[in-house]
Structure formats: C-alpha cells, structure tokens
Amino acid sequence: MLDQQTMDIVKATAPVLKDHGVAITSHFYKRMFENNPEVRQFFNHTNQKRGRQPEALANAVYAAAVHIDRLEAILPAIQPALHKHKSLNIRPEHYPIVGQNLLGAIQDVLGEAATPDIIDAWAKAYGVIADVFISLEKQMYDDAPWIGFKPFTVAEVIEDTPEVKRFHIKANDGVVGMAIPGQYISVQARIAGEDILHHRQYSVVETTEDGYWIAPKAEGLVSNWLHEQTVGTEIPVSAPAGEFVLEASDRPLTLVAGGIGITPLFNMAKTALGQGRSVTLLHAVRSTNLRPLGEELDELVNAGLQLITHVDDVSGCMSATQLEALDVEGHDVYxxxxxxxxxxxxxxxxxxxxxxxxxxxxxxRA
Known part of the structure; x- marks a missing residue:
C-alpha cells in the first residue's frame, strides 16, 4: 500500500506526465535499449520508429498516475498489455529494468523539476504497479498450456493472395492449447543479419488437434521472414493470448473487417455459426484478388454466414454511410x-x- 503523501505527489505530477509523456517514454526506450540491450527482443522496433509504442506507454503511465489511489479502475485498460506480456514471456525480473530506466528518463527529461521527493514517490508507485502486473500475469501463466516459446513445425503453406500466405503449424510435442476465437500466438524469429530475436503476434485463424492456422500478410520484418519459410521449418511459438475474444452470447453477431483484419474475426464467425448464432460479416478490401481467406469465407456462406464484401481500391474501408445503414440493434459487434x-x-x-x-x-466513440 502507498502512503497518502506518495499518492498525492504522484497525482499532482500527473499533468506534467501528460504534457511530457511522449518525450519521457521516447527517451525511456532509447535509454533502456542502450543500458539493457537484452530486452530489445521484446519490442516491435517498427512501432518504436513510428512512435506508436512510446505514445501507448505514455498513455498508460498517465492513466496509472491519475488512478494511483484506485488502480482497480485501470484493470480493463491494462488487459491488452498483460496478454502481450504473456505472449512474449515477460517475467518478474524484467520489471526492475523498466522501472530503473523509466525513473531515469523522468529525471533526464524534467531535470530539476523532478525533485528527489517526486522521484521517490514515483519509484514507490512503480513498485506497486509492477506488483499488480506480476500478480495478474502469474495467474495467466499458471493457466497457460505452456510457458514461453516451444517448437512448432510448418506442416502446410497455402498461397492465399499475392500478399497473404496461410501456415499450418504443428506442435512438436503434440500439446496444443485451444485459442479462444480472436486470440493470437507469438512467433519468434531468428533472422539472418539481425542481432536480436524478433517477435510478432498473429491471430489464430483456426485451432486444429495438433496446431494452429495463421495467415500473415507480407509486411514488416517478421512477416516477410515468415513468408520465406517452407514446410519443415521449425518455429518457436508461445501459447494463445489476447483479450479481444468472442464472448458467450446468443445475440446476433456483426463483424466488420478491413483487409487482413479478417483474421481474428474469421475464427469468431466460424465458431458463432457452429453455435447456431446469426452472423453477418462485412469485409472491406482493396480488390477481390486481395481478399484474405476468400475461399474459407465463401464456405462459411454455405453454412449460413451473411457476407457483405465491399471493394474500395483507394481506402479498402467501409464508409460511415454504409455502416449507418446496418441494423445492429441488439447485436454484438466486433x-x-x-x-x-x-x-x-x-x-x-x-x-x-x-x-x-x-x-x-x-x-x-460517438
């Protein structure tokens, strides 16, 4: 438990964190990768360059500061991070590394404004927040079919579109955990010329008795590497994770996908149809020959799926006018x-x- 003075200091400095959050977190990543290069493998460096990761962390730090006296309020917001940590095998020993470099970044960016009292308060607060993450992640690891990465072998590769390939990967030990529709697995890649391991998450299109189907689009370092792999390649894979999942319900289901965003929604559609639910799927693509899982979607139509394919060669997206025309009253929508x-x-x-x-x-939202 934090004392009242510590919570007051953290909450009082929250506006400063909001104003300087991205500057602090950008410096934090730079500092941490220099001081602790062993953790570089856990991060998507494309997102680092685009600024998405520093911005996401800045938002999380600010939310934690605002709610430091009632951290239970941010539990829903941190669920995606917990699942991502599980998929990457983040362990308790990694948290001190993050804490040390985050506090150092706050000190570096704020300078004299980061007084010893402020740094001490944030150190205590970080310790409490880290304990929350570690405790919740332990529960997830305890429930997982395996921890960390274990070898899978590519059993089949299908050319789906000019941009997408489907891979059937099988567990070498035969032990597979069922992926809840919408969940993902992490693939670990050892890429020639790279000095660290790289990881990328892929939605599970379908769970089989001995493995998973995934459908990566050829964009990004790991996905392009994966597209070069052939039958027989051994790939380390982590257990299914992710909180964007199909909830139990008997309500009609409407799914709206854009391009490769179909991958988590396909599993939802197939599962819901098997449960006897009414399912409508809107799939926006740039052209019909770039429609991922096209044949599989057509097969679901025969099983009762109401499929609406929208082709827009510029955006590949649905418009507000088209969405407003839908009758989704009483529907679950993903x-x-x-x-x-x-x-x-x-x-x-x-x-x-x-x-x-x-x-x-x-x-x-509206």
Missing part, C-alpha cells in the same frame, strides 16, 4: 482493420469492440 476504419465503426456503432494490430490505443 471490428478489426485499419485504424481509420475502426474509428468510423466505433463512432457509428458505439457498442463495437475493436483490436489494434500493434500497441493499444483508445478510439473516440
């Missing part, structure tokens, strides 16, 4: 795709749940 499309979806359909491929953020 969406995944480009950020601009998801923003349109949640502003038009406020109850829609969404997932980012990358660092989490909050979309403005």
């Amino acid at each position: 969406t995944c795709g480009p950020t601009a499309m998801m923003e349109t979806v949640v502003q038009t359909i406020p109850q829609a749940r969404y997932e980012f491929f990358g660092p989490s953020a909050v979309l403005a």
